[in-house]
Amino acid sequence: MSITNFNGNVDANYLKEMAKLLEDIKDTSYQMMNLTPGNIALDIGCGPGVDAYKMAKIVGKCGKVIGLDNDPEMIKDAQENFIAANLEFAIGDVKNLPFPDGYFDSVRAERLFQVLSPEFDVDDVIQEIIRVTKKGGMIVVVDTDWGSASLDYEDQELTNRLLNFFADVCRPNGFAGRKFLGLLKRNNIKVTDVKVKPVITLEFHETTFGEWLTREALRHEVATPKEMDAWNQELADKTDNGEFYSCVNMVLVAGKK
Ligand SMILES: C[S@@+](CC[C@H](N)C(=O)[O-])C[C@H]1O[C@@H](n2cnc3c(N)ncnc32)[C@H](O)[C@@H]1O
Structure with a gap:
């Protein structure tokens, strides 16, 4: 399973595999959106469309869900895999959302x-998200706090060095999750819920810390x-022995406009 495709973007198949691991977190995020039948909802950075499809089932045939992503390959994948009368996928950038003010009951x-x-x-990004949300509508942001990643490896100094490097350099905004509460509050959103959910991985090859x-x-x-040879060999051995352990926190924050 490849994590990045040749463009350096995240691979759609990787995201679909991850969606199985993150199912509980995703379901919690839909609940935090207060979705009800008839709602109009938006999923920004929708990737291959897994969440938009599930949200479309919740809002029902009187509602509508739009999945938006700036990667045309993701939108193509989503359109091929997820078809429903109340579901649309569109190419677009979060910097400039192609929707009128106050259009959505909830945005994720x-x-x-x-x-x-x-x-x-x-x-600016959160202001653009706020702009397209109805007054009283919900905004739910979910992200990894890569600074919370832990992994059991004998050389603790190397572990710290590599995990810090991953959060700082391999992710453009690796500490996004821990910054959501402050981001929403200073943009005058009434925060209604903050949740943190650990993602535990017991197979080295399922983490982003290998290849x-x-x-x-x-x-x-x-x-x-x-x-790196020792890191890869020993962590693969730990997986074979059933001793591999890695964990990272996902942060979910909900707020009302
Ligand atoms: C890590 S993936 C997450 C996808 C999806 N939300 C999920 O949970 O599977 C991030 C997604 O954001 C999209 N993305 C990145 N920058 C974007 C932007 N400026 N506007 C819209 N989407 C963007 C990427 O193309 C990618 O599909």
């Missing part, structure tokens, strides 16, 4: 903020080839 963005490069002003981290750590000379 999952793992979008962590991929936004520093050129994005996250306050991807190894490639980037070597490229940036953060670790030596010898260190």
